[in-house]
Amino acid sequence: MSLPTTFRSLHDSDFFVLPNAFDAGSAKRLAEAGFAAIATTSHGHAATLGKSDLEVTRDEMVEHVALLASVVDVPINVDSADCYPHDDGGVARTVELLAVAGASGLSIEDYDPQARAMVPLDEAVARVAAVVEEAGQHGIVVTARCESVLYGFDDDPVARLAAYRDAGADVLYAPLVNDEERLAAIVALGRPVNVLAAGDHPAPDRLRELGVRRFSTGGALTQVAYDAAVSYAKSLT
Numbered sequence: 001m002s003l004p005t006t007f008r009s010l011h012d013s014d015f016f017v018l019p020n021a022f023d024a025g026s027a028k029r030l031a032e033a034g035f036a037a038i039a040t041t042s043h044g045h046a047a048t049l050g051k052s053d054l055e056v057t058r059d060e061m062v063e064h065v066a067l068l069a070s071v072v073d074v075p076i077n078v079d080s081a082d083c084y085p086h087d088d089g090g091v092a093r094t095v096e097l098l099a100v101a102g103a104s105g106l107s108i109e110d111y112d113p114q115a116r117a118m119v120p121l122d123e124a125v126a127r128v129a130a131v132v133e134e135a136g137q138h139g140i141v142v143t144a145r146c147e148s149v150l151y152g153f154d155d156d157p158v159a160r161l162a163a164y165r166d167a168g169a170d171v172l173y174a175p176l177v178n179d180e181e182r183l184a185a186i187v188a189l190g191r192p193v194n195v196l197a198a199g200d201h202p203a204p205d206r207l208r209e210l211g212v213r214r215f216s217t218g219g220a221l222t223q224v225a226y227d228a229a230v231s232y233a234k235s236l237t
Helices: 003-011 024-032 044-047 057-070 092-102 119-137 158-164 180-187 204-210 219-234
Strands: 015-020 037-040 074-080 105-108 141-145 171-173 193-196 214-216
Touching: 003 057, 015 219, 024 037, 024 057, 024 158, 037 057, 044 057, 044 105, 057 074, 057 092, 057 180, 092 119, 105 119, 105 158, 119 158, 141 158, 158 171, 158 180, 180 204
Parallel strands: 015 214, 037 074, 074 105, 105 141, 141 171, 171 193, 193 214
Antiparallel strands: none
8 A cells, every 4th residue: 555545544544643743853753653644844844944934945845855755654744835836836846746755645725924814715725726636646635724713814714624625625624723613613524634733622532522533743843852952951051
């Protein structure tokens, strides 16, 4: 079974934790710990480069994925931000490059970091559709993300995710949507749902009861590791 097929099958079975590795070492340790798949984190990868989140170039992201794929034998889901629509070849080219690098899954967000605004819905839907079309050539699992709650916008995440579902997204994800009513509404859209382990989210057992399939750590592992390093160094002074 190919790694993308394995990754897809995880969403068809039961609730699972998807830890976000920030470098090759953390990816290897997480895989050795028995996690069935790992993810990248744009925040964590940026931190390893001394950059802020969303400052990583497409080439840097692809190189990072290829490195992680060279040290683990489990599926890798890529936190690929907005899939770089303004780079050569747009979002479809980004998917193609990630497939070659070894990605089994990827995500596309609807926040525009240049405009500091949500991408207009029709444009966001078109991007999701383009990503889905190219990903289908490689068996890659596509997660569509609605960033409105994360960035403090009024756009309804359930409505946006419904549109992305209709555009062919395999998995739905609205970071920091933690209230049970809206989580249930997203689950009711009929696609596997990812929840971020941040904020006041329901306990894992409750997420499973609600029908959530995937629980990811985002940039949390990066922060824990960096905080621990600083704390230990300070303890020696």
